[in-house]
Amino acid sequence: xxPAGVTFRRMVGMAKSLYATAFAFAGFLAASAALFAFNLAxxxxxxxxxxxxxxVSASPALPVLAAILGMETWSDERKSGRIxxxxxxxxxxxxxxxxxxxxxxFMSSVCVLASMASTLAFLKFYAPxxxxxxxxxxxxxxxxxLVLQGALWSAVSVAASAASRNAAAAATATIALLVAxxxxxxxxxxxxxxxxxxxxxxxxxxxxxxxxxxxxxxTGTVISYALFTWAALFVAVKLVSSMRLRxxxxxxxxxxxxxxxxxxxxxxxxxxxxxxxxxxxxxxxxGGSGETHFxxxxxxxxxxxxGSVVITAxxxxxxxxxxxxxxxxxxxxxxxxxxxxxxxxxxYVDPVLxxxxxxxxxxxxxxRGSVAFERGGRVADWMELGESGCGERELASVLERMSTPFxxxxxxxxxxxxxxxxxxxxxEGMSDIARDLALDGYGCRKIDLAGSATIADDCAxxxxxxxxxxxxAVELDRLRAYLDGGGKGDGGGRxxxxxxxxxxxxxxxxxxxxxxxTSAPSFVNVRTxxxxxxxxxxxxxxxxxxxxxxxxxxxxxxxxxxxxxxxASATGSGADIKRYRELLRAGGMCLAAAVERGDAASDLxxxxxxLVAVGDVGFVMNGKLRAYANANRDFFMNAVxxxxxxxxxxxxxxxxxxxxxxxxxxxxxxxxxxxAVLFPLAVFVALVVVTLRRRRRQ
Numbered sequence: 001x002x003p004a005g006v007t008f009r010r011m012v013g014m015a016k017s018l019y020a021t022a023f024a025f026a027g028f029l030a031a032s033a034a035l036f037a038f039n040l041a042x043x044x045x046x047x048x049x050x051x052x053x054x055x056v057s058a059s060p061a062l063p064v065l066a067a068i069l070g071m072e073t074w075s076d077e078r079k080s081g082r083i084x085x086x087x088x089x090x091x092x093x094x095x096x097x098x099x100x101x102x103x104x105x106f107m108s109s110v111c112v113l114a115s116m117a118s119t120l121a122f123l124k125f126y127a128p129x130x131x132x133x134x135x136x137x138x139x140x141x142x143x144x145x146l147v148l149q150g151a152l153w154s155a156v157s158v159a160a161s162a163a164s165r166n167a168a169a170a171a172t173a174t175i176a177l178l179v180a181x182x183x184x185x186x187x188x189x190x191x192x193x194x195x196x197x198x199x200x201x202x203x204x205x206x207x208x209x210x211x212x213x214x215x216x217x218x219t220g221t222v223i224s225y226a227l228f229t230w231a232a233l234f235v236a237v238k239l240v241s242s243m244r245l246r247x248x249x250x251x252x253x254x255x256x257x258x259x260x261x262x263x264x265x266x267x268x269x270x271x272x273x274x275x276x277x278x279x280x281x282x283x284x285x286x287g288g289s290g291e292t293h294f295x296x297x298x299x300x301x302x303x304x305x306x307g308s309v310v311i312t313a314x315x316x317x318x319x320x321x322x323x324x325x326x327x328x329x330x331x332x333x334x335x336x337x338x339x340x341x342x343x344x345x346x347x348y349v350d351p352v353l354x355x356x357x358x359x360x361x362x363x364x365x366x367x368r369g370s371v372a373f374e375r376g377g378r379v380a381d382w383m384e385l386g387e388s389g390c391g392e393r394e395l396a397s398v399l400e401r402m403s404t405p406f407x408x409x410x411x412x413x414x415x416x417x418x419x420x421x422x423x424x425x426x427x428e429g430m431s432d433i434a435r436d437l438a439l440d441g442y443g444c445r446k447i448d449l450a451g452s453a454t455i456a457d458d459c460a461x462x463x464x465x466x467x468x469x470x471x472x473a474v475e476l477d478r479l480r481a482y483l484d485g486g487g488k489g490d491g492g493g494r495x496x497x498x499x500x501x502x503x504x505x506x507x508x509x510x511x512x513x514x515x516x517x518t519s520a521p522s523f524v525n526v527r528t529x530x531x532x533x534x535x536x537x538x539x540x541x542x543x544x545x546x547x548x549x550x551x552x553x554x555x556x557x558x559x560x561x562x563x564x565x566x567x568a569s570a571t572g573s574g575a576d577i578k579r580y581r582e583l584l585r586a587g588g589m590c591l592a593a594a595v596e597r598g599d600a601a602s603d604l605x606x607x608x609x610x611l612v613a614v615g616d617v618g619f620v621m622n623g624k625l626r627a628y629a630n631a632n633r634d635f636f637m638n639a640v641x642x643x644x645x646x647x648x649x650x651x652x653x654x655x656x657x658x659x660x661x662x663x664x665x666x667x668x669x670x671x672x673x674x675x676a677v678l679f680p681l682a683v684f685v686a687l688v689v690v691t692l693r694r695r696r697r698q
Contacts (some may be wrong), residue, residue: 007099492609
């Protein structure tokens with residue numbers, strides 16, 4: 001066996017006899033699992049794949065693992081005096097360094113593999129719906145990304161150990177160099193500099209792991225890690241070689257060694273900069289981790305659409321949204337090519353590098369940080385990017401609007417009673433859902449029933465969004481008149497009532513007249529995420545509003561419950577029959593209901609009166625829409641379309657690539673406790689037992 005192989009086996013055998021190895025393994029598993037559980041909760045409703053999320057969670061703890069595993073590679077040899085015996089043997093220093101490096105790298109890779117396997121196992125047990133989309137092959141790119149990083153961290157750890165007689169000092173120096181320094185600089189720059197995160201982008205070390213785990217392999221990244229790994233090993237070899245010169249007065253040789261080390265590090269830095277300058281990104285298909293799936297609505301739009309559309313991402317490449325946006329737009333193009341309907345082309349314009357194209361887009365009114373849609377060489381529409389990049393729902397709405405334009409209708413929101421407002425951008429505002437209404441061609445206006453005698457003819461429906469004050473008798477009479485005649489003479493009106501936590505506030509009598517009785521809820525057998533909400537996964541399969549949502553969930557916060565009043569009827573016919581339908585149910589309660597008066601078959605001649613009551617106004621507030629992956633947005637939009645007389649969605653538009661764990665609060669706590677506490681503790685106990693047995697044998 002080669003000297004490097006012998007040293008490798010000796011290194012691994014020695015690690016099995018150290019308590020530090022047990023601490024390092026258990027600590028890494030606990031830290032990466034705890035961070036994964038935290039990131040999983042934060043990414044709920046986002047587009048992060050499970051494998052990239054796991055890679056980003058394990059990446060910060062990996063340098064600490066390598067530092068502890070490698071801290072005694074040379075420090076112990078120097079402290080015990082065995083270094084003199086090693087250096088007196090006819091073995092080259094580079095073979096010794098290579099063997100120790102491979103030992104540390106191998107052990108760190110084994111620990112990463114254990115973290116990956118445990119993550120998949122616990123997901124399969126606690127979140128089977130999430131685990132079905134995550135497979136072992138899908139985690140391989142993330143594993144390779146961490147192995148690539150682990151090589152550099154292991155090389156730096158071996159070099160730090162060769163520079164110090166004290167193992168703890170070597171580990172501290174490695175952690176300071178690999179964790180505290182880069183993350184501290186990035187955090188300070190992002191916090192204090194103008195532009196913050198949008199100027200400096202994501203933390204590079206985490207971004208590298210996320211990119212590779214998602215299938216975006218940068219040649220510059222791979223080459224840079226390889227170059228600096230070689231440089232760290234070269235430094236370690238020179239440090240070990242300098243030990244031969246102790247006490248021999250070879251000052252000139254030591255100075256020469258320092259100069260060679262500086263030249264090696266400089267060469268690695270310059271070559272790395274060149275690699276980044278000539279960087280090429282490979283977009284590899286990664287199944288079961290980061291690939292983008294699309295909703296049935298988006299696939300239908302791409303399939304039915306005709307003509308060609310050029311989608312232009314107009315943002316800087318260092319913008320943290322560029323990575324997600326580029327990945328998403330490439331997936332949209334692949335989906336469009338497979339659908340053989342709408343021809344989609346994708347291009348990227350950097351406002352700094354592509355000055356000519358940037359000026360053209362600005363002249364046509366396209367701002368930075370947006371996506372433009374062009375036809376015939378002209379910008380037909382554009383949409384601004386959110387914090388997480390390009391949204392599937394917004395992009396699909398623009399494409400649908402470009403291919404099948406329709407008449408613009410107005411949605412009127414009552415005001416003056418403390419209702420949620422569509423122009424409020426706070427967490428309790430409705431600006432997000434108002435933007436979706438605008439993308440679908442609806443205008444949004446406020447209406448004060450106390451001052452308006454009639455409701456305008458362009459009214460598609462009236463929304464009462466969680467009033468906190470009572471409606472006056474005059475206001476209720478005007479709502480009754482609108483429901484009875486619609487203010488148009490061609491049939492009844494359309495109203496959506498969203499109940500707030502303070503109750504119906506004067507609407508109870510009006511709702512009861514139209515077949516809906518409100519009551520206090522009972523949360524006995526209701527699933528919850530935060531402890532104060534209710535997960536609804538039971539939908540009426542026969543109603544146009546709720547039909548597309550089988551297998552999905554709607555989340556309501558402190559909802560009111562409903563039942564049919566004496567004015568309602570589930571069956572019958574005639575112009576005055578009020579048919580009551582329960583749309584959402586949870587724990588035996590109805591949490592959303594629809595009422596229709598009149599014959600739906602004669603909708604073209606006489607508009608039947610329609611009313612929808614939902615037990616929670618907050619379910620489409622900005623904060624709730626951004627918090628969880630659910631069908632809240634789709635349910636609201638389908639209700640709007642049914643009320644306004646447009647065809648309701650026949651398929652769900654909920655983004656299929658949104659991360660949805662399916663775990664409630666109790667399941668999250670059990671998942672975190674099992675993966676971040678019980679499993680690492682079991683590994684620690686097992687490794688301590690192995691260490692004790694080996695020490696007894698020795």
